[in-house]
Amino acid sequence: MSAPLDGIVVIDLTHVLAGPVAAIQLADFGATVIKVERPGTGDDTRAFPPFKEGESAYFAALNHGKKSIALDLKSAGDRAVFDRLLGQADVILENFRPGTMEGLGYGWAELSARFPRLVYGAVSGFGHTGPEAGKPAYDMVVQARGGVMSITGEEGGPPVRVGASIGDIAAGMYLVQGVLAALYARDRSGRGAKIDISMLDAQIAIQEHSLAITTATGTPPGPTGARHPTITPFSTFRASDGFFVIAAGNDAIFARLCTALGQPDLANDPRFASNAARCENVHLLKRMIEALTLAEPRAHWIAALEANGVPTGRVQTMAEALADPQVLARNMVLPVEATDGRPAFVAAGNPVKITGLAEPAARQPAPVLDGDREAVLRWLQARESDRADAP
Amino acid sequence: MSAPLDGIVVIDLTHVLAGPVAAIQLADFGATVIKVERPGTGDDTRAFPPFKEGESAYFAALNHGKKSIALDLKSAGDRAVFDRLLGQADVILENFRPGTMEGLGYGWAELSARFPRLVYGAVSGFGHTGPEAGKPAYDMVVQARGGVMSITGEEGGPPVRVGASIGDIAAGMYLVQGVLAALYARDRSGRGAKIDISMLDAQIAIQEHSLAITTATGTPPGPTGARHPTITPFSTFRASDGFFVIAAGNDAIFARLCTALGQPDLANDPRFASNAARCENVHLLKRMIEALTLAEPRAHWIAALEANGVPTGRVQTMAEALADPQVLARNMVLPVEATDGRPAFVAAGNPVKITGLAEPAARQPAPVLDGDREAVLRWLQARESDRADAP
Structure with missing residues (x-):
């Protein structure tokens, strides 16, 4: 199977985070992403720490x-080059402050009139409408x-x-959904x-119980810690070597937890016999459980809980998470190559696993600023003459 | 314009959170979502607090x-009814523990053989592959x-x-992306x-600077508070009536912040003259700023900062966020009607605004368990005879 977005061309004016994460995901689905950057400095995140041999690990990822x-x-x-890019594009992405594209003569009204098939994806702090749009x-x-x-x-x-940074990232994820829905509709x-x-809209949308x-x-x-x-x-809960999670979602799991802790009678204690009772005595119960769990390391308790079917897991640092065997088995930690093909940085893998979509063993390099100018211009010329030659 | 997913039928076996949020989004894009529930109790979240007149506000939202x-x-x-539903479906969603669908005879291998155009979306704790898949x-x-x-x-x-609950919600958002990409590819x-x-994969994917x-x-x-x-x-930072945010992303914004605080000289103080210096003296700077901001309410400081182009905003409770004029102007807080059409609950609006996609003023009711059986069976029959009659 070819990738879902094979042949789709994305012109990516975005910078920093909310837009770039959306463009990464479209690339993971097979799109060609051409990042259009400001001459001189490019994307601000090229200057974001941490650095490795002068290059930003943040930008690379x-x-x-x-x-x-x-x-x-x-x-x-x-602008003439940009117009030619637009002529070949399926999607344009931008995360400027609202009004910027209009000021440049590339607002949605102009673009949709000139390029009726173009999908235009914008992400901004508060959206393009409402009293605080700007x-x-x-x-x-x-x-x-x-x-x-x-x-x-x-x-x-x-x-x-x-x-x-879920303020940015949730918005970027919704942008991907919107672009895909619009391509399907097209x-x-x-x-x-x-x-x-709107990044603010996205924050409302990702909340459930609080709403x-x-x-x-x-x-x-x-907050509840x-x-x-x-x-x-x-x-x-604390074990002797750090924190782990116990997630006893119902009475049956709680009874199995009590067994795993060697305290089966606790499940019948009226103070803990129902979720309502346990919520009322939450701090007492926590102290009683930690009095036990502090005696042994996390691996001990996780093995005991898992053997009893109690959802559990370590609280991991990012270093531990990136070395987690399940995470690695899912191809979620990938080297990013340098321009000479050497593995230089690390990035997350594609979380959207689709049958037939290849799972690469490495990520291609992040681009040097303006590093693909010649290749992009050659590609443009070839695309334009293909169209001109077409019957 | 019709909605992007007009005509798409989603058979939704999901429960609790990660799957249901994905199904909501597909419905927002115009899909028809038929929720297939366990007889007797249905989705667990029908029993989740808080309740209003005996119905779960959580489930409704x-x-x-x-x-x-x-x-x-x-x-x-x-199963015969379910098979007929599958015959009319474009998408099936499930968030059972891996292996459950295979145990029922509805694994991907069987389904794709019988329904080659079916898009099968699964979300689970650790995914369907790897050492901890189950x-x-x-x-x-x-x-x-x-x-x-x-x-x-x-x-x-x-x-x-x-x-x-971003463990669930981020995974649901990636599921929507996958379903849309697969429909496009189809x-x-x-x-x-x-x-x-995998919910765990999704947690890796939404992290940037920590990776x-x-x-x-x-x-x-x-953690950094x-x-x-x-x-x-x-x-x-604390104002006299609560917390607000100051986000001075660069030296120019910091200088404008100092002006807004009435302390323009602070920008030239060598302890604060660069981001590196400010990071080194972060706690001192915070105390110096709060010594000023504590004297006035948030509205005062937000007006002063905004007048100087410094990104800022209140830390809002969920009640304040849901009454925020910008949030309301974006149609992000919607009544959910009861089955009699009365506004009974509240849900988030659709965060993916697409030109031409209608923005409803209210949400239709959440279904009564099995409440649409007759309507679904009638619809099935009509669809099946349409096909039989087709030339």
């Missing part, structure tokens, strides 16, 4: 396999406004940021569409 | 607009193993769970595909 051409969209010569935002601003920080952190403590309608993703609790009870939940707000025991 | 039919896939009569997992288990908890929490403190190949999403830092430096990052690990000032 988020831009592997893309082509780069530097174009100044305010210069006539470069405002700038960073990941943390939408994590804060969207409510997720208010439910993340220690119980009774101050709000905490989600360690991964096959029927013959026309492209504009996708307008249900807030709207049904009128009281928004606060490392435990689930309404299921007990469902949290981290 | 994640299953609106789906049809429900209860089928026992171990009974011959119900193990159960809950959201928190993959948040823990995937590393995100290790970078979430107070500096030097214990790991903290991300308040939203238009060319004539064949469906299987999508195999880059870990692999480039060898040292995994820890409510501040960005490598940009300063980029964190929460």
Whole structure:
């Protein structure tokens, strides 16, 4: 099977994070991604730490396999090249502040008139509509406004940021969905569409229990540390060598947990006999379980719990997660080659496994700024003469 | 324009969260979603708190607009109905433990042989391959193993769970991408595909700086509370009435921030003159800024910062987020109607805005368990006789 997006050309004006992660995913589905960068400095993340031999590991992990051409969209010569790129493109992606593309003469109205089949994917802090459409935002601003920080952190403590930049990344994931839906629709309608993703919208959309609790009870939940707000025991516990998770989602699992801990009678203790009772006595139960688990290392408890069918797992550092045998078996940690083919960086694998879609053993290099100019121009010329020659 | 997935039929065997959020998104793109539930109890989340008039607000917010039919896939009569549903389906979704569908005789091998155009989307804790493919997992288990908890929490403190269930939700979002990519490919190949999403894989894929830092430096990052690990000032600050965020991504923004705070000279202080210097003196800078910001409410500071082009925003509770004018203007908070058409619950809107895709003013009700049996059977019969009558 060929890749789902084989033959699809993506012109990628995006920078930093929300847009580039979307472009990576389209590339993983087989699209050709041509990254159009600002001459001189290119994508800001080329200057983001950490560095390895002068190159950004951050940039490498988020831009592997893309082509780069530097174009100044305010210069006539470069605009002519950009117009030719648009003539061959299926998709254009951008994450400028709303209005920027219109200012350049490349707003959706102009582009859809000139290129009716073009799919235009935009991601911005607050979207292209609404009273605050024009405002700038960073990941943390939408994590804060969207409510997720208010439910993340220690119980009774101050709000905490989600360690991964889900303000950007969730938005990028929705952008991919929108582009794919629009490409599918284009096959029927013959026309492209504009996708307008707001990072703030995405934060609302990825919340479930906090939305249900807030709207049904009128009281928004606060942070609950490392435990689930309404299921007990469902949290981290300390073993002698670190933290692990016990996730006892119902009474039967709780009974098996008690057996695994060598305390089968605990399951019949009225203080813990139902989830409601366990939630009421959550702190007592935690102390009682930790009094046991602190005596042995995590491997001991995880083996005992798994033998009893209790969902469990270590709290892993990123180093441990990237060395996890299950993660490696799924091809989720891949070397990114340097331009000379040497493995130089590391990137995540493609999380969307589809039958027949090849799983590469390595990622192609992230592009040097403007490093593919000649190749892109040659490709353009070939595509244009193919079309001209076509009967 | 019709909706992108108009005419697409999704048979949805999923329950709880990772699968149902994927099905909601496909419904938002126009697909017809028929939820096949276990007779008697149905989806576990029908019993999840909070409740309103005996119905789960959680279930309502994640299953609106789906049809429900209860089928026992171990009974011959119900299997016959299920087979007829498959005959009309474009997509089947399931989030059982790996092997369950094979045990029922509905594994991918059987289904693709019988229904070569069927797209089969599966989401599970660890995926359908690898040494731990068969193990159960809950959201928190993959948040823990995937590393995100290790970078979430107070500096030097214990790991903290991300308040939203991103272990489930990120996986569901990738499942949507896979289904859309497979539908697009089917238009060319004539064949469906299987999508195999692992919740643990998804946790690796949504991390960026922690992966880059870990692999480039060898040292995994820890939690940093409510501040960005490598940009300063980029964190929460206290005003007189609560927390807000200041996100000064570069020197120019920092200078404007100093102006907004009435301390323009601070930008030239050698302790704060570069991002590197500010990172070194992050705690001192935070105290100096908070000494100022504590004197006035958030609205004062947000107005001052926005007037100077400094990205900022309140840390909002979920109640505040759901009343945010920008969120409301984007149609992101919608009533879910009860079966009698009365607004009864609340759900998030569709975060993927596509030109021409209608934005409904309300969500249709979540289905009563087996409430659409007659309608589904009538629809099946009509579809089957249409085909039989076709020339």
